[in-house]
Amino acid sequence: MMRRLLAPLLVAATSVAAAGCGAPADTGGRLPVVAAFYPLQFVSERVGGDLVRVTNLTKPGAEPHDVELSPRQVARIVDARVAVYLHGFQPAVDEAVAQNAPEQGYDVSTAVGLRHAGETEEEHEEHEGHEHGATDPHVWLDPTRLATIGDDLARRLAGLDPAHATDYTARAAALRRQLTDLDGEFRAGLATCARRELVTSHTAFGYLAERYHLTQIGITGIDPEAEPSPRRLAEVAAQARAHGTTTIFFETLVSPKVAETIAREAGASTAVLDPLEGLTDPDADYFSVMRANLAALTTALGCSS
Structure with missing residues (x-):
């Protein structure tokens, strides 16, 4: 009986020791x-x-x-x-x-x-009356x-x-x-554009938009796993059509299906805008990915240097 009681304790102690000493x-x-x-x-x-x-x-x-x-x-x-x-x-x-x-x-x-x-x-309606204090x-x-x-x-x-x-x-x-x-490079590349509305799968690009005077329209909010309702999909598609949006952006680590749905509704195409949360190309780095983002933005927004 005592042996059966001690066994799990010994296993737990061994795991902690391994975590502290073996790594x-x-x-x-x-x-x-x-x-x-x-x-x-x-x-x-x-x-x-x-x-x-x-x-x-x-x-x-x-x-x-x-x-x-x-x-x-x-x-x-x-x-x-x-x-x-x-x-x-x-x-x-x-x-x-x-x-x-x-x-x-x-x-x-x-x-x-x-x-x-x-x-x-x-999301604002869901949080109304609650202290959420979400930050980007x-x-x-x-x-x-x-x-x-x-x-x-x-x-x-x-x-x-x-x-x-x-x-x-x-x-x-x-x-x-x-x-x-x-x-x-970003300030020069995004200074003169036909459009300044940035339609993204979720609102990961607030700092970029704020810095370079763009307007971010997110299909979902800050949570990349959130599922947009049919109402939200219709709203974003309507905004995309109203602004003449040509490109709906999705991310490297998130499914493009929602962006593709909006693109079909708005008569637009899709493209990658990388939030740089993790690399998928071993030859890439922060600078190369950011410059790829800039190239994607200048094309999508109709910018002229």
Whole structure:
């Protein structure tokens, strides 16, 4: 009887020990950094360079909103000097940092703040009378805000590794220059367009639209898994027709079926606009995907340089 009672306790103890002791990787003297998903991996690698070893908690091509962490990944967070994440975007990561590594956690929203999430009319009605306070997490789609995150991360890394503070600062400054150039490309490319309405499968592009003076029309709100009602589909199709929309955008990690439905109703085509939550092409990076987005936007909106 006692043996049967002790067995599950021994299994649980073994699992915890494995999570705490078996996961750490040899970092070769570099600072171990954990990044919650791709854009945060990108900025961590650019600012840290060869002084850090970055582990991404979200596999390439996976939907980051739905990530579940293994014991090994939780152990990586515990052993990291910095865990770079975005509070409210990935509940599993929020919980793991809060419970296991609150001092290592670096919430990038503290550097830039977040805008209120765009809601469809239906979502607003559902939330009416309730305190929801939803925010839009897709802050990296504004290059200038990502540059600010890079600067702030450099200060964090310099505090942990003072001997290389000037290296982190210099890399963050170089990244800022590149992101400023990219911002200039977007401002020039989207300055003069036949249309400024951006019809997307869900409202992931609020920061981009705000920065470059576009109007985002989302088929659904901030949740990419939400299912639009027939009423919402009809509303967006009507808006697309009224604005002369030629392209309905869908995302790389989300089914294009809803966008295709709207496109048929509006007499438009579909195209990809990548929210950069994760890479699907191993040869791509933040800059190449953002420039592909710019090319898609200038074509869809009838822009002239």
